[in-house]
Amino acid sequence: MIELDNRTLIKINTDTVDAIVDSLTKKDIELIITNSHEMREINKTHRNIDKDTDVLSFPYEDMPMSPLGSIVISSFYVEEKAKEFGHTIDDEFVLLFIHGLLHLLGYDHEVDNGEMREKEAQLIKKFNLPQSLIVRTEG
Template sequence: MIDLDNQTSLAVDLEALEKIADTLSTKEVELIITDDKTMQELNAEHRGKNKVTDVLSFPMETPFTEQSIFGMPLGSIIIAESFVKEKAVEFGHTVQDELSLLFIHGMLHLLGFDHEKDEGEMRIREKEIIEEFDLPNSLIVRTEES
């Protein structure tokens, strides 16, 4: 289940995102769609990078055993509205497709994947999900092909 906090005017097909979430986890996920200012502040505070980014993931810092016992959420995914719109235009697909791609990327981070440290496992899993939902290539797949 997704707890959506859309702080923007971006149209969201929550049902499409729910289908993706349900294939990856039974845990609740908080999804926040926000503006550049908020995203830059969060990126500076939590990653030490004082710039806007497309997606941030914040896993719940509770041991998985406690999550299963108490039904705690998996974590939070925060997506910048501007990136969704810009990348959709840049790559010639829909806003919903780009939102789905960023959501998948965020979900995988919540599940413990880290493309900055792994040996390509996140990239492989992301590509599998993209193909399963017939979506265009994601950021890390696009980067890999460049």
């Protein structure tokens, strides 16, 4: 189950996100949608990186009954990347959510041998999403 905390005016349909979560985990997930200012503060506080970003993931300690973690998504990036890549806001939101969810599940594109990118590609195909996430993370 997703616990949504939308701190912005952006309207998101979470049906696809719910289906993706159901296909990968039985644990609850906190999902926060915020603006670029708050995203920058979160990134600075928790990662010591003083800039905004598109998506952040914070896994919780794995204990019985505990949620999987929190995913924070920037509404600014959702809107900007949707325009840039020519697809809907909902599609862009789902693409960023997939990226964050895979991090919560233990995937890490910075150190793996392409496993995270492969899992993203599988989910993008399964849920009929735009390929732009794969294209922009191949560089």
